[in-house]
Amino acid sequence: MPEQLAFALEVTANGLMAGVLYALVALGFVLIYKASGIFNYAQGVMALFAALTLAGIMDGQVPFSHLINAIFGTDIHYFGWNVPAFMAILLTMVVMIALAYAVQRLVFRHLVGQEPIILFMATIGLAYFLEGVGDLMWGSDIKSMDVGLPQGINMWIDETTFETLGYGFFIDNLDIVASIVAALLVIGLVMFAQYTKQGRAMRAVADDHQAALSVGVSLNFIWILVWSLAGFVALVAGIMWGTKSGVQFSLSLIALKALPVLMLGGFTSIPGAIVGGLIIGVGEKLFEFLIGAPFLGGATENWFAYMLALIFLVFRPQGLFGEKIIERV
Amino acid sequence: MLYRESGDFSSTYAQDSQTFPIKFDRYRYYFVLFIAIVVIPFVINDYWVNSLFLPFLIYAIAAIGLNILVGYCGQVSLGTGGFMAVGAYACYKLMTSFPDISMLVHVLISGLITAAVGVLFGLPSLRIKGFYLAVATLAAQFFLVWLFNRVPWFYNYSASGQISSPERTFFGIIITGPNTEAWATYLFCLMFVIFSAYVARNLTRGSVGRKWMAIRDMDIAAEIIGVNPLRAKLTAFAVSSFFIGISGALFFSIYLGAVEVGEVFGIQKSFLVLFMIIIGGLGSIFGSFAGAAFLVLLPVALKIVGVDWLGWPTDIVAHLQLVIVGGLIIIFLIAEPHGLAQLWRVAKEKLRLWPFPH
Numbered sequence: 001m002p003e004q005l006a007f008a009l010e011v012t013a014n015g016l017m018a019g020v021l022y023a024l025v026a027l028g029f030v031l032i033y034k035a036s037g038i039f040n041y042a043q044g045v046m047a048l049f050a051a052l053t054l055a056g057i058m059d060g061q062v063p064f065s066h067l068i069n070a071i072f073g074t075d076i077h078y079f080g081w082n083v084p085a086f087m088a089i090l091l092t093m094v095v096m097i098a099l100a101y102a103v104q105r106l107v108f109r110h111l112v113g114q115e116p117i118i119l120f121m122a123t124i125g126l127a128y129f130l131e132g133v134g135d136l137m138w139g140s141d142i143k144s145m146d147v148g149l150p151q152g153i154n155m156w157i158d159e160t161t162f163e164t165l166g167y168g169f170f171i172d173n174l175d176i177v178a179s180i181v182a183a184l185l186v187i188g189l190v191m192f193a194q195y196t197k198q199g200r201a202m203r204a205v206a207d208d209h210q211a212a213l214s215v216g217v218s219l220n221f222i223w224i225l226v227w228s229l230a231g232f233v234a235l236v237a238g239i240m241w242g243t244k245s246g247v248q249f250s251l252s253l254i255a256l257k258a259l260p261v262l263m264l265g266g267f268t269s270i271p272g273a274i275v276g277g278l279i280i281g282v283g284e285k286l287f288e289f290l291i292g293a294p295f296l297g298g299a300t301e302n303w304f305a306y307m308l309a310l311i312f313l314v315f316r317p318q319g320l321f322g323e324k325i326i327e328r329v
Numbered sequence: 330m331l332y333r334e335s336g337d338f339s340s341t342y343a344q345d346s347q348t349f350p351i352k353f354d355r356y357r358y359y360f361v362l363f364i365a366i367v368v369i370p371f372v373i374n375d376y377w378v379n380s381l382f383l384p385f386l387i388y389a390i391a392a393i394g395l396n397i398l399v400g401y402c403g404q405v406s407l408g409t410g411g412f413m414a415v416g417a418y419a420c421y422k423l424m425t426s427f428p429d430i431s432m433l434v435h436v437l438i439s440g441l442i443t444a445a446v447g448v449l450f451g452l453p454s455l456r457i458k459g460f461y462l463a464v465a466t467l468a469a470q471f472f473l474v475w476l477f478n479r480v481p482w483f484y485n486y487s488a489s490g491q492i493s494s495p496e497r498t499f500f501g502i503i504i505t506g507p508n509t510e511a512w513a514t515y516l517f518c519l520m521f522v523i524f525s526a527y528v529a530r531n532l533t534r535g536s537v538g539r540k541w542m543a544i545r546d547m548d549i550a551a552e553i554i555g556v557n558p559l560r561a562k563l564t565a566f567a568v569s570s571f572f573i574g575i576s577g578a579l580f581f582s583i584y585l586g587a588v589e590v591g592e593v594f595g596i597q598k599s600f601l602v603l604f605m606i607i608i609g610g611l612g613s614i615f616g617s618f619a620g621a622a623f624l625v626l627l628p629v630a631l632k633i634v635g636v637d638w639l640g641w642p643t644d645i646v647a648h649l650q651l652v653i654v655g656g657l658i659i660i661f662l663i664a665e666p667h668g669l670a671q672l673w674r675v676a677k678e679k680l681r682l683w684p685f686p687h
Contacts, residue, residue: 067645070640107663111662114662117403117460121658121662122659124600125656128600128651129659131655132650132652132653132654132655140648259467260467263465299475302471303468303472303475307472309465310453310465310468313461314456314457
């Protein structure tokens with residue numbers, strides 16, 4: 001087998017894995033968008049916030065310690081204990097639910113009935129706010145995250161591909177775990193939406209707010225539920241990305257990467273988020289490998305996804321799986 | 330008592346349709362212009378110009394540009410940083426290729442080049458709307474920044490990949506490079522601000538602006554009553570990018586002097602200008618000024634209060650600034666979606682009735 005083809009195959013495999021991670025973030029967007037029509041720009045920052053909180057709790061950091069030290073002249077940083085990963089994840093989930101409640105109660109409740117674009121801008125404000133709060137709470141230094149996920153090259157794939165193709169693929173164990181988790185998450189979310197009472201209520205709200213209200217679904221509860229679910233997805237994405245590349249500000253930028261994923265897949269479709277993520281992941285890696293690095297000077301990953309989505313949207317404005325947009329005067 | 334239109338009669342149509350029909354408003358406007366043109370140049374020094382006046386004036390142009398697109402035409406754009414970069418790099422190429430031509434020409438041509446690029450990236454707006462379009466403009470942002478980073482022709486093959494503005498003059502007065510005087514750079518920028526505000530104000534009052542607003546309020550309905558959406562949207566993109574290009578050119582050549590594109594014209598810049606028009610007021614020229622002033626003053630004020638008075642570390646103040654800006658955006662969107670401009674309007678209304686509330 002020619003070596004170039006083997007390279008391309010490896011790039012494709014890695015692209016698929018990256019795509020899964022994009023899809024993880026995109027899922028959170030879709031959840032909120034379907035249930036409340038809010039395009040939540042803050043999803044990436046929520047992932048960052050969740051990862052920061054998790055890392056902070058595990059290390060036993062005192063929240064807002066920098067701020068407290070600056071105001072009162074004290075010198076406290078750590079409680080002096082380490083919380084086990086499982087407990088810390090639970091605690092972080094509690095924080096995310098509290099956040100969902102606060103966001104719903106303090107922000108979006110007051111913006112009901114506003115135009116979608118106003119809501120979108122409000123989430124940009126929320127993103128800035130959360131980023132500042134996250135940094136104030138836990139400090140802005142880069143943290144490492146270790147919740148016991150396997151990392152490093154997968155030896156089995158390396159050996160098998162070396163035997164069959166004569167070239168060992170480098171695939172990170174973490175990426176494989178992430179793909180499995182993402183698959184489980186999607187199955188779990190679909191099951192939740194299809195078979196539980198709350199899930200059905202959620203779909204009812206997504207379909208028609210007023211009709212859902214009239215049959216006795218509590219909009220407030222459903223929205224808090226949805227934001228909590230999005231917080232949960234953000235936590236999972238935060239754990240994966242945080243383990244992969246450290247908990248730092250650039251984590252919030254993956255939200256921007258998730259946007260073209262959404263545009264490709266359609267804002268309203270959970271399978272669309274997955275397929276869109278895979279297309280973008282593979283597409284940008286292959287483009288960089290085949291055209292970007294040899295001919296265009298590299299780093300085309302920065303814009304390829306947006307361009308692809310832009311060109312795609314011109315031909316199909318609602319995305320691959322989105323609902324057809326019907327406009328009336 | 331302070332603010333009256335009584336006794337203020339207009340006897341011609343021209344008087345009736347002028348920008349400031351109330352005499353008090355008109356005189357206040359002349360007064361502000363007088364202060365800005367005649368008084369301020371004599372009293373400012375380098376510190377004031379570089380930390381407050383230049384960023385305020387330049388951001389005001391960018392905010393006017395973005396406001397035309399977002400506030401008047403309803404097309405949300407997150408590509409402001411990229412378009413400012415087009416203006417900056419166009420200006421740099423022009424400055425280095427034609428050193429003898431006046432800066433005035435360079436800056437205006439940079440604006441025109443940016444307008445062309447803006448129209449190109451505005452083309453998808455005919456098919457896609459709302460936040461689909463907002464995300465599509467991100468393509469412009471990332472692609473343009475990448476382009477200026479990767480293609481050496483744009484930065485004249487300099488080793489650092491930066492561009493820095495050589496010394497250029499305007500009617501014999503040095504306005505770029507290290508040997509400038511505070512009043513010269515200030516007046517040069519002020520000239521463009523007055524020009525932009527004048528053009529923008531009159532465009533938005535006329536038929537072009539009304540078409541934009543019709544498209545913003547409901548594009549299908551606008552199309553039915555005879556507004557050509559292609560022309561309306563593309564003119565909005567062109568005019569908006571023209572102003573943003575001018576501000577990018579000034580930002581690079583006059584204010585910063587040297588630019589690294591990813592740092593200066595990144596996505597953060599797009600959000601900053603967007604925040605200016607949200608806080609200032611969507612669809613208002615005065616709002617663009619108010620928002621620019623607010624967001625230029627806020628970091629300076631926070632730094633003075635936090636770092637100099639309270640002695641906090643700078644990183645905490647920087648984080649607090651994020652919290653405050655984010656919180657303010659949300660508060661404004663909830664409490665006053667029309668921004669500072671609306672507060673100003675309400676205040677004027679109250680002053681008209683004062684001291685009798687009805």
